[in-house]
Amino acid sequence: MKNVYKTYPNGVGAIFNLNLSIDRGDFVFIIGGSGSGKSTLIKMLYREEKPSRGEIILGGVNVGKLRNSKVYKLRRLIGVVFQDYKLLPKLTVYENVAFALEVTGVDSKEIRKRVIDVLTKVGLKHKAKEYPDKLSGGEQQRVAIARAVVNRPKILICDEPTGNLDSKISMEIMDILEKINKDFGTTVLMVTHDIDIVKQMKKRVLLLKEGRLEKDYKKGSFVDEKL
Amino acid sequence: MKSCRTFVRSFRDAFRSVIRNFSLSLASITCIAITLIIIAAALLMSDNVKNFTDEIEKDVTVVAFLDSDVTNEKRDNFEMFLKKNSNVELFDYKSKADVKEDMQKENETFSSILAEWDDANNPLKDTYTIKVHDVKKIGNTAKDIEKQDGVNSVQYGEGLVEKLVGVFDAIEKITFCAAIALIIVTVFLIINTIKLTIFSRKREIGIMRLVGASNSRIKLPFVIEGIILGMIGSIIPILIVVLGYTTMYDYFGGILFSPVIKLITPMPFVVNTSIIILLIGMIVGMLGSSRAVRRYIKV
Known part of the structure; x- marks a missing residue:
């Protein structure tokens, strides 16, 4: 990420001259108060927003230059997990996870195998036939994570994935994310405002303030920060 | 192979969506059915008027x-x-x-x-x-x-023929224009109803984009769904055309009010009209859904 700026059409600046490099296989937290630009940053990574200036290279793709009609190619390289899960309500757990593979044209046998694998990994194989509204928040988030990683993406982007969950369930989610990071070598970028989690995980931490990178804590060096 | 798979899956998704979004589907189907009945009536009338005037003109x-x-x-x-x-x-x-x-x-x-x-x-x-x-x-x-x-x-019956032709011409034009106007109005009505049902699924389209579905992969099931809704919606109008017109023809003995006004014999007229109704239903359903989805797919 080189000299990235983002100004919204209404003139509000969100990111100013951001330079950042994240290695493959890293686990990185992005923290900051409201309006610090962390959401904008992450939206630019999965190309929901375009940078106004500068260059973002993600897994070899120049995100800023990607045409709207080609965005799906980037989305297949990355997995995204949200605070509100974003599951398709009319599809079962199995179908929700399978959908991410179906759109890439994988054959049905392979889909079945991979979906069951990943649902086992997040501990929800027994709920494969349930609809999302029958699941608890933690379970829904686990389905969302399963969907995000079933493609074996190089990068997993998480936008406050524990925002709606209590601390015990949050730690379960963090365990799953760490397992994915270790087992698949997936790079994990996670936006959060839950400082307890950040302290416990002892990972690299990027602190954003008013659209600028305020501090870059090396792995394990983060102590405390008031947001 | 891959595109074939996409096509099959889109079909499955479309059918699944019609069933799982049943109340929305029913709203669209009802709207399509009612409007197609109006179109069917307009078509039957305008074709009969045209047939009647043509028959009379033939005798001149x-x-x-x-x-x-x-x-x-x-x-x-x-x-x-x-x-x-x-x-x-x-x-x-x-x-x-x-x-x-x-x-x-x-x-x-x-x-x-x-x-x-x-x-x-x-x-x-x-x-x-x-x-x-x-x-x-x-x-x-x-x-x-x-x-x-x-x-x-x-x-050649000077004067009278010219008058007759003039009147027939006007009647033909009026019924034809009325039929076309009705078709246009109803097409918009159907497109808007389908649009509304799809707008309520804006979030769904957003999620599809998010997990890496290409624009065509998002659009295809919706388009197929529109066609299915159009087809289902045309069932009742087609039944009305086939049964209703045949019954009416038999009841009046093939003539309306006077032996001069002959009705078109039901076969193959009702079949042709039914095909037109079915096609209008399918095309309109398809147009409605593809136009609605396009709003949510960033091109």
């Missing part, structure tokens, strides 16, 4: 009476002229002897009187009954015929 002919002393050469020339005239569809020649015979057949009193005439003193005239392509130009054609050498007089 020009009769040319030749001079009593017309020579064979003049007759040949006259036939050549008729063949060359672009508005003449076909013509039928009757010698005065044939005319006499026809008249004798019609009435017994006539028959005995006419029997007294032999070929030499037969006062009747050789006639040509001429059918024209375009009834609107019948006046000019009749004038041209009258100018020909050997033609004594021409009759």
